[in-house]
Amino acid sequence: MGDIHEIKNDGHVVLVPLPFFGHIIPFLDFAKFLSAYYHVTVIVSASKLDTLKQRGFAFEDDNKKLVHAHSGIDLIGIFDHNDEDYEVSTSAAYIDLESIFDRMRVPVRQLLSSAFVTSPSIPLLATRPIDRPIHLFVADVFIHMLIRDAQERDIMSHIFFPNNFSMVSVILGTSTEKLSRSLPPDFASEFVKTCSTANGIICHSIDKLEEQAVNDLRQQLLPCSNIPVRFVAPLMSEQFDNKQSTDTITYVKQWLDTQWKLTDASPSVIYISFGTVVSLAPEQLVQIADALAPYSVIWSLKAQFHTCLPSSFIDDQKHLLLHWAPQRLILSHPVVHFFLSHGGWNSMLECMLAGKPMLIWPLFGDQMRNGRRAEQDYKIGQCIENTSFDGQQRIVASDEITGYLKQMFDREATHVENVQKIQKICLNAKENSSRLYLDEIIKIINDRVTLQKQQHIER
Structure with a gap:
């Protein structure tokens, strides 16, 4: 990598996630890694920019340009009218990916057009234009058709899987499992078409955990069967990133430290979060609060639902309610006993990297599969049964929840032993297999920069 510093000023990577924070965050992690070598632009729905600033991920520089908390990363908002919170509730377990x-x-097409010039009749549909050549374009698998737009402009492109790679068999229809959040009818065929032109797939997972999924893909007689797949997780640090700083983060750290002292330095806190998309029914929240009442709890719950909880729960000093929680800070703290989670892949990776057991309450998408993997394959926790949003949401009674909590405590030693093994796999991948894949990506970009320089000289 002797020419890294020379390349840094020239190489440019553009990343485009789906406008859900469970997808945006791994893209930002990937951007943070790449920013050590290249200039990186992350394109997000403009409606998400304020939230990124509130959570300490972004700020305005001296030129009023929105940038990531780490240097070398620019954020561009697109005026795409994807303004909804995309909550999934009892009545709607379907998100219209096609419309998004x-x-x-x-x-995005407008930003990719280097010859585009704004005019009164054709306004720019973004907070600002892209002002430099693009050497790698990476799009979320659920908006993979943007890859074709980049390829039309001779921009090298990769598909990014923010999920584990077993999702590919669900997308292709080769798995018996179906998503409760339905994909568009032609999604599989369109995905295969995109793979036939894409330069590769980048997956936010670890190769040792995905060997079966890769083998299953290679056995398919499809144009995408031999596409290069590179596993790059864990992209996040096992320690909380102290460059992120907000009043909420400071307060949460103080609260966790206090709990640690009160319990004589022993794990006691249950952390609960169902991600940024899901909303449970108010009556379900009451049942959860009833079951968790005896324990120290930190709960990430949207502010509008706090009033659904009993005042006795809210007023208890050992219960901390937050409308947003700095999850990595919480999971990395030794006072946290285990994580009650929806089982989104990003949350699972963060939890495994932190070495904490999980009680998974899966609701839609790949969460049922993730829950089964956690309980049956990894044996790092329990998975609550029959909680999917297919049809009417089942209200899980407090007694049943209490039973699962008891199982978590009874099997604690086994869960901790197994999650520590998974944690070692994560840390080993970070220094070895994933690092090698990331080095491959760096070489691919460097080669592209060199080629474009040569072509420019020849002109």
């Missing part, structure tokens, strides 16, 4: 993509496509 359609709304993103025009502003």
